[in-house]
Amino acid sequence: xxxxxxxxxxxxxxxxxxxxxxxxxxxxxxxxxxxxxxxxxxxxxxxxxxxxxxxxxxxxxxxxxxxxxxxxxxxxxxxxxxxxxxxxxxxxxxxxxxxxxx
Amino acid sequence: xxxxxxxxxxxxxxxxxxxxxxxxxxxxxxxxxxxxxxxxxxxxxxxxxxxxxxxxxxxxxxxxxxxxxxxxxxxxxxxxxxxxxxxxxxxxxxxxxxxxxxxxxxxxxxxxxxxxxxxxxxxxxxxxxxxxxxxxxxxxxxxxxxxxxxxxxxxxxxxxxxxxxxxxxxxxxxxx
Numbered sequence: 042x043x044x045x046x047x048x049x050x051x052x053x054x055x056x057x058x059x060x061x062x063x064x065x066x067x068x069x070x071x072x073x074x075x076x077x078x079x080x081x082x083x084x085x086x087x088x089x090x091x092x093x094x095x096x097x098x099x100x101x102x103x104x105x106x107x108x109x110x111x112x113x114x115x116x117x118x119x120x121x122x123x124x125x126x127x128x129x130x131x132x133x134x135x136x137x138x139x140x141x142x143x
Numbered sequence: 144x145x146x147x148x149x150x151x152x153x154x155x156x157x158x159x160x161x162x163x164x165x166x167x168x169x170x171x172x173x174x175x176x177x178x179x180x181x182x183x184x185x186x187x188x189x190x191x192x193x194x195x196x197x198x199x200x201x202x203x204x205x206x207x208x209x210x211x212x213x214x215x216x217x218x219x220x221x222x223x224x225x226x227x228x229x230x231x232x233x234x235x236x237x238x239x240x241x242x243x244x245x246x247x248x249x250x251x252x253x254x255x256x257x258x259x260x261x262x263x264x265x266x267x268x269x270x271x272x273x274x275x276x277x278x279x280x281x282x283x284x285x286x287x288x289x290x291x292x293x294x295x296x297x298x299x300x301x302x303x304x305x306x307x308x309x310x311x312x313x314x315x316x317x318x319x
Contacts, residue, residue, distance in 0.1 A: 069172060069173065080188075081191070081192030084169060084193060084197075087169075088196070108175055108178075109175065110172075110175050
């Protein structure tokens with residue numbers, strides 16, 4: 042059995058970013074910009090997701106003379122996991138939104 | 144390429160070179176993204192963050208690999224046995240420490256309540272009983288009872304019993 046993933050707010054941000062466009066590949070720097078996470082926080086999260094086989098990676102087929110970039114997307118297991126986590130957070134987020142509205 | 148970006152690039156290359164083979168793919172990925180980071184200072188910050196992430200990923204793997212190389216096949220077997228059984232042995236040691244503490248703290252009061260005449264005349268015997276005989280007997284009986292079903296815990300108990308006995312023998316030898 043794979044060890045459980047520690048769901049920090051930053052990991053949730055990364056999963057949410059992947060869920061925005063679930064089947065498309067994303068670059069590390071783009072995820073960093075979308076989530077506001079620095080590389081020192083982002084990459085350990087990507088590494089943990091990949092170790093648990095929730096994330097797959099691939100090298101981009103680069104144009105000649107340009108080095109390839111590494112791309113990431115959630116695996117089917119990862120997508121299921123991210124969606125379940127989002128669903129389980131929904132009631133709490135609704136409560137927080139209601140509290141914020143007063 | 145600016146000086147800051149050049150430094151960032153070189154720094155990350157050096158760290159990748161010294162990383163574990165499993166971490167290098169991640170290092171290459173971080174290095175490739177450096178070309179797309181806007182701003183030289185941001186590039187340097189990206190490198191510093193990447194270097195930290197890479198070191199955290201690589202260090203335990205390098206350590207494991209160094210230990211594997213150094214200890215040889217027999218040592219590897221011992222290490223894997225320790226990794227698999229450490230929790231059980233540790234539980235045995237903790238149980239032994241708990242029994243010893245209970246016996247040493249609660250034993251004298253319990254014994255003097257049960258056999259009041261001992262308190263005055265047999266203080267030394269009471270001490271021997273509660274500090275040595277009772278805990279050692281509990282360790283051995285529990286280890287024998289657990290040997291088939293929970294061997295790791297039994298080993299932890301026996302190790303504690305042996306350590307405690309050795310300590311006692313050295314103590315007695317030095318004070319008599």
